[in-house]
Amino acid sequence: MEKVRRVERMVALTKLLVDSPQELIPLNYFCDFFGIAKSTLSEDLACVKDSLQHFSLGTLETVAGASGGVRFIPYRSGERANAVLKEVQRRLEEPDRIIPGGFLYMSDILYDWHIASRLGEIIMSRFADTEPDYIMTVETKGIPLAVMVARAFNKPLVIARRDSKVTEGSSISINYVTGSSRRIQTMSLTKRAVPPQSKVLLIDDFMKAGGTANGMRELVNEMGGVVVGIGVLVATASPKPKLVDDYKALLVLNNVDEVIKQIDVEPVYDKV
Amino acid sequence: MEKVRRVERMVALTKLLVDSPQELIPLNYFCDFFGIAKSTLSEDLACVKDSLQHFSLGTLETVAGASGGVRFIPYRSGERANAVLKEVQRRLEEPDRIIPGGFLYMSDILYDWHIASRLGEIIMSRFADTEPDYIMTVETKGIPLAVMVARAFNKPLVIARRDSKVTEGSSISINYVTGSSRRIQTMSLTKRAVPPQSKVLLIDDFMKAGGTANGMRELVNEMGGVVVGIGVLVATASPKPKLVDDYKALLVLNNVDEVIKQIDVEPVYDKV
Incomplete structure (x- = not known):
C-alpha cells in the first residue's frame, strides 16, 4: 500500500474503531491494514484515545498479550x-x-x-x-x-x-x-x-x-x-x-x- | 475551548460524522464545537473525505446553502x-x-x-x-x-x-x-x-x-x-x-x- 499521511491514517483508524464498539481488534489487523509498525500504531492509538476523551466521545481500551488488541468504548453519560x-x-x-x-x-x-x-x-x-x-x-x-x-x-x-x-x-x-x-x-x-x-x-x-x-x-x-x-x-x-x-x-x-x-x-x- | 492539535480535531470530526450516517449536519455545528473558522473546517472535511475514500470506508457529501451541511455516506460494496x-x-x-x-x-x-x-x-x-x-x-x-x-x-x-x-x-x-x-x-x-x-x-x-x-x-x-x-x-x-x-x-x-x-x-x- 502506498504511503499515506498520518492524519489520513488517523481518520481511517477512527472510523474502523468507532464502527465496531466494544470489539477487541488485534493490533496486527491495523498494522497490516496500514502497513505500519506496531510502535507507530501505538502512537496513533494514543492520539485517538486522547482526542476521544478530550471531547467526551468515548475511549479506547488496550488489552496486552497474544489474544489482545484494542477496542473502542462508547459512552454517553453526564x-x-x-x-x-x-x-x-x-x-x-x-x-x-x-x-x-x-x-x-x-x-x-x-x-x-x-x-x-x-x-x-x-x-x-x-x-x-x-x-x-x-x-x-x-x-x-x-x-x-x-x-x-x-x-x-x-x-x-x-x-x-x-x-x-x-x-x-x-x-x-x-x-x-x-x-x-x-x-x-x-x-x-x-x-x-x-x-x-x-x-x-x-x-x-x-x-x-x-x-x-x-x-x-x-x-x-x-x-x-x-x-x-x-x-x-x-x-x-x-x-x-x-x-x-x-x-x-x-x-x-x-x-x-x-x-x-x-x-x-x-x-x-x-x-x- | 482550548486549542487542540489538528489531528485530534480530525479524530473527533470523524467520530461525529461516522456516528450519524446520512445525517446532514450543519457546518456551523462543527465550527462551534471546535471553535474554528469555516475555511479551516472545509480543509479538515476535504482531508476526512480523501481518507475515507482512499480506504474504501465511505465518503462525505457536502450540501451548499443556508440549510446545507455535510453528511457521511457509508458504503459497503465490491x-x-x-x-x-x-x-x-x-x-x-x-x-x-x-x-x-x-x-x-x-x-x-x-x-x-x-x-x-x-x-x-x-x-x-x-x-x-x-x-x-x-x-x-x-x-x-x-x-x-x-x-x-x-x-x-x-x-x-x-x-x-x-x-x-x-x-x-x-x-x-x-x-x-x-x-x-x-x-x-x-x-x-x-x-x-x-x-x-x-x-x-x-x-x-x-x-x-x-x-x-x-x-x-x-x-x-x-x-x-x-x-x-x-x-x-x-x-x-x-x-x-x-x-x-x-x-x-x-x-x-x-x-x-x-x-x-x-x-x-x-x-x-x-x-x-
Whole structure:
C-alpha cells in the first residue's frame, strides 16, 4: 500500500474503531491494514484515545498479550446523556401522542434508530458494571432499542417470542400474568439462545406493573441463566411497588391526562 | 475551548460524522464545537473525505446553502461486501442449523448486530437509487436487519404487526395468504406510520413463496404509499416464480438436505 499521511491514517483508524464498539481488534489487523509498525500504531492509538476523551466521545481500551488488541468504548453519560433524555421527554410530551385509554404512541421514537442508538449508549453506560453476556427483550416494540444496547455492549441479542415458531427449533415456554390487565400470556424462547450460567440484561420499552419483565426473568431462570439488570425506557410512576423492583428506567411517566391532553414525563438524569 | 492539535480535531470530526450516517449536519455545528473558522473546517472535511475514500470506508457529501451541511455516506460494496456475504454463507452452511422440516436456524446471525450492521450497509448500497422515505418490515426476526438498513439510509423504520395492539392507535389491517403454507394471516400497521405518497423499501429476513412480502406491499398500497424495492437476506431458489418478482436477495438457499445434513447457500456477489 502506498504511503499515506498520518492524519489520513488517523481518520481511517477512527472510523474502523468507532464502527465496531466494544470489539477487541488485534493490533496486527491495523498494522497490516496500514502497513505500519506496531510502535507507530501505538502512537496513533494514543492520539485517538486522547482526542476521544478530550471531547467526551468515548475511549479506547488496550488489552496486552497474544489474544489482545484494542477496542473502542462508547459512552454517553453526564450532560451528553441528559441532553438526549431531555429531547425524548420533549417529544413524549407532545399532546397528540395520547391514544384513547391513556396510552402513549411511542413507535416513532422507538423506531428512530438515531435516538435508539443514543439511548442504547446511555443504557450501556448505566449497566456497564453488570457485564452481561446477552441482551434480551420480548417482541416487538422494544427490539430496536435492544439492538442498540446490544451494539453498545457488543453482545448478542436474544428475542423472546409471544408464540413459539417452528423455525426456531425446540423452545421453552412459560405462562405469565401481565401485571396491569391480569391476563395470562405465553412467552417462549428457543433453547439455543441462552446457555446455562449466562448473565442476561433485560431491556423493554415500557413498564407498567412489571409483569412482562417478571416473565422474562422467569424464562431466563428456566434456562439456567441469571438476570443481572432490567433496563426500560419509560416506566409509569404507579402502580408502586411493581412486580420487579430492581429495574432502572430512563424516564418516568407520572401522568397522562386525557381531558386536558397533558402528558407528564420526567427524565432520570445522570448526576453532573 | 482550548486549542487542540489538528489531528485530534480530525479524530473527533470523524467520530461525529461516522456516528450519524446520512445525517446532514450543519457546518456551523462543527465550527462551534471546535471553535474554528469555516475555511479551516472545509480543509479538515476535504482531508476526512480523501481518507475515507482512499480506504474504501465511505465518503462525505457536502450540501451548499443556508440549510446545507455535510453528511457521511457509508458504503459497503465490491470486495468488502463480498467478504461479508462469504462469511454469512459459511455460517449458514453449518450442519447443525437444520431444524426438522428443512428449516434453518438463523436467529443467532440475524440478532448479531455486527453482521446485521454490515448487511444493512450492503442492502443500502444495492437500493441506494430507490431513495426510500421509510424502511418497513414485519415482526419479528427481520427487525434487527431492518433497523440497520434504516440506520444506513438514515430513514425511519416501520414495523407491521401480526396483530393490532391498542397502544398503537387506529390501524389498517389486511389478510393475506402465505405462499408456502397457504394459511390466511393478518398483518396490521398503525395509520400514523406511513403518510400517503411515501416511498417504502421492504425488508425481510427470509423469502420462500413471497406471500409475506406481497402482504406488506398490499398494506403499503392501502395506506397510499409506494413500494420502491424489496430486499431480503435469504431467498429460497424454489418455488419459482414467487408471488413477488422484483426482489433482491443477498443469498440464495438452493437446498437443505436433512438426511446427509447438507445446506447449500449461494451468495449474490457484487461485481468486482
